[in-house]
Amino acid sequence: xxxxxxxxxxASALGRNLTMAETLWYKYSADKSDYFLYCHNIxxxxxxxxxxxxxxxxxxxxxxxxxxxxxxQPKVRMSLSDMFRCYKDVMGMFFFIVGPLQLxxxxxxxxxxxxxxxxxxSGWEIFLQLLVYFLVEDYTNYWIHxxxxxxxxxxxIHRVHHEYSAPIGxxxxxxxxxxxLILGIPSFLGPAMVPGHIITFWLWIALxxxxxxxxxxxxxxxxxxxxxxxxxxxxxxxDYHHYVGGQSQSNFASxxxxxxxxxxxxxxxxxxxxxxxxxxxxxxSGGEQNGGFYQDLKCE
Numbered sequence: 674x675x676x677x678x679x680x681x682x683x684a685s686a687l688g689r690n691l692t693m694a695e696t697l698w699y700k701y702s703a704d705k706s707d708y709f710l711y712c713h714n715i716x717x718x719x720x721x722x723x724x725x726x727x728x729x730x731x732x733x734x735x736x737x738x739x740x741x742x743x744x745x746q747p748k749v750r751m752s753l754s755d756m757f758r759c760y761k762d763v764m765g766m767f768f769f770i771v772g773p774l775q776l777x778x779x780x781x782x783x784x785x786x787x788x789x790x791x792x793x794x795s796g797w798e799i800f801l802q803l804l805v806y807f808l809v810e811d812y813t814n815y816w817i818h819x820x821x822x823x824x825x826x827x828x829x830i831h832r833v834h835h836e837y838s839a840p841i842g843x844x845x846x847x848x849x850x851x852x853x854l855i856l857g858i859p860s861f862l863g864p865a866m867v868p869g870h871i872i873t874f875w876l877w878i879a880l881x882x883x884x885x886x887x888x889x890x891x892x893x894x895x896x897x898x899x900x901x902x903x904x905x906x907x908x909x910x911x912d913y914h915h916y917v918g919g920q921s922q923s924n925f926a927s928x929x930x931x932x933x934x935x936x937x938x939x940x941x942x943x944x945x946x947x948x949x950x951x952x953x954x955x956x957x958s959g960g961e962q963n964g965g966f967y968q969d970l971k972c973e
Contacts, residue, residue, distance in 0.1 A: 675703045707789045726842025745912045749839035759843040786868040806863030813859035815932040818925040840889040904929040
């Protein structure tokens with residue numbers, strides 16, 4: 674809750690007039706508690722998990738040639754009932770694990786200094802903090818993900834997420850409850866190291882989940898803006914990890930690819946991509962048409 678009785682008092686405390694964004698923020702948040710503002714995450718996550726994967730659902734059901742050429746595993750077809758079952762399981766985990774975790778985790782947010790007052794952060798401040806959050810989460814997630822692929826971690830926890838060898842958007846948060854709790858640590862580390870405004874925290878949670886949904890979409894569209902982000906993995910990169918399955922020791926990165934490159938866990942993917950590119954070139958020269966990253970492989 675803002676400690677100002679009026680916008681004039683807020684402007685006086687800042688020593689300047691409020692910007693348009695700050696005026697809107699004051700009107701919305703002045704009479705709301707910081708805890709209530711933090712709990713907006715629950716609504717944001719529900720909307721993201723429910724709405725963002727829908728375009729891929731429609732594309733999967735249409736089976737249009739215009740889109741099928743970008744399907745990474747084109748031999749795998751998901752029915753509406755299959756996708757709804759996945760969504761239903763995700764929502765069950767959301768209401769019993771993710772939502773309650775958000776409700777009780779506010780003291781940690783308060784402790785690290787996430788603020789909800791004025792002034793609002795600048796665009797550059799938000800960008801730089803989000804960059805730190807992504808880098809910190811990516812590095813720590815990489816090592817936790819590798820741990821979850823040892824025999825015990827995979828059989829007891831991580832195998833649930835790998836039930837989808839050809840992932841779909843709804844499957845991005847589909848996981849064992851213990852994995853959801855464990856992977857919450859990397860997501861929290863960045864904001865703990867570089868605490869910012871609650872708006873930046875909202876953006877971080879939203880963008881990270883949207884990114885996860887994209888990498889689990891099952892489609893590799895050439896027009897995606899993420900194609901221009903250096904070292905970004907993307908859908909094709911992470912799809913390979915799901916395709917290989919439990920024995921996979923490759924492509925552990927959650928967002929960027931530099932950890933896989935530095936620690937040598939991306940060699941299998943690079944070899945596979947080079948091998949399939951060669952096969953496709955030979956097929957084209959023979960007059961055959963191929964589509965999808967795994968078109969020439971058996972897809973279970």
